[in-house]
Amino acid sequence: MLEQAIESLTAIWKNERGLIVASTGVAASLYFLASKIYAVHEQSQLRKKWNSAPKDVVILHQLPRGKFTPSISPFPLKLETYLRMAGIRYENDFTEPKSLENKTPWITLNGEDVADSQICLELLADKFQKDFSCHLSPEEKATARAFQIMAEDHFYWTGVLWRWVYTKGKTLRQIHATFAPPLSLKIPLVCRRMKSQAIGQGLGRHAEKDVIEMGIKDLRAMSHYLGNKSYFMGEEPTELDCAMFGMLAQLVWNMPGSPFERLLNNFD
Ligand SMILES: N[C@@H](CCC(=O)N[C@@H](CS)C(=O)NCC(=O)O)C(=O)O
Known part of the structure; x- marks a missing residue:
């Protein structure tokens, strides 16, 4: 029962x-x-x-603003600097910062999407006839390209490692204009993603002190090449300066306490 x-x-x-x-x-x-x-x-x-934006007005998709710089990422800052330098009309979109390739920035121009700051910049230079490097010799152009690649494909990763791996995204609170959830909750996830990207790129496999040393060597090379010139390629700004500004602005304003920031005050 x-x-x-x-x-x-x-x-x-x-x-x-x-x-x-x-x-x-x-x-x-x-x-x-x-x-x-x-x-x-x-x-x-x-x-x-975006598609109904006026003709030839660029929609620049990028991360929300930083506290001290218009972007806490070098690539959107480079592209926005170029748009301003070239006097091209643009509007910002902070809602969809990442392209289909999952990177920021990207643009929409007359209904067409284009990703990657450099590809966008070259397309705009061509379309709007705003090539600030046309006066450079082939040798100077080669030098400019080498510096750009060093900054964006080598030095950049030393900064990524410092911001996301060595200091675990802690500086975001200080440099982001609106640091709150959901962004603040995503930090551990972003740290993991950036670490795995840096390992894939290669620099993330080295010891921290070696990475910092490599970054410092890049900065010294940039400093020595700039010398007493007003701009990297002479007395007139070129596209390279947009890229360098985007990158160097990060260490002046957005990497508080980093060895790179310290170096700025003690350059030889
Ligand atoms: N070569 C690309 C690089 C873009 C890039 O690496 N963007 C970073 C911003 S710091 C990004 O979106 N990272 C986010 C991620 O990889 O998840 C360009 O020039 O636009």
């Missing part, structure tokens, strides 16, 4: 639990579906807005 009662009670309990699990599952699926539909709707509204 007792056994039977326990069995039927267990069955009821099992059913109830099954019901609870099933209804929670349905609710979660509905929530997921609704948020997907909302995201698709939002996306299509944004797309309409």
Whole structure:
């Protein structure tokens, strides 16, 4: 008798639990579906807005503003500097900072999307006839390219490692204009992603002191080449200065307490 009662009670309990699990599952699926539909709707509204921008007005998609610089990332700052230098009309979009390639910045121009600061810059220079390097000799252009690559594809990673790996994103609180959730909650995730990218790139495999030393050597090379000139390639600014400004602004304003910042005050 007792056994039977326990069995039927267990069955009821099992059913109830099954019901609870099933209804929670349905609710979660509905929530997921609704948020997907909302995201698709939002996306299509944004797309309409970008596509209806006036002709030849660039939509610059980038991260929200920094506290001390317009961007805490060198690449959007480079591109925005170029747009201003060239006097090209543009509007910022801070809602969708990342391109399909999952990197910032990217642009929309007359309904076309283009990613990568350098590809955007070269396209704009061509379209709007704003090539600030056209007076350079082929040898000077080669030098400018070498410095750009050193800054963006070598020095940049030493900064990434310092900001995201050695100091675990702690400086974000100081340099971001609006540091709050969900951004603040994502920091550990970004740290992991940046670490794995730096390992893939190669610099992330070295000891911290060697990486810092490599970064310092890059900075010394930049400093010696700049010398007493007003700009990297002479007395007139070129596209290289946009890239260098984007990068060097990070260590002047956005890397408080870094060995690179310290070096700025003690350059030989
Ligand atoms: N070569 C690209 C580099 C862009 C890039 O690395 N952007 C970084 C910003 S610091 C980014 O979006 N990182 C986020 C990530 O990789 O998740 C360009 O010039 O635009």
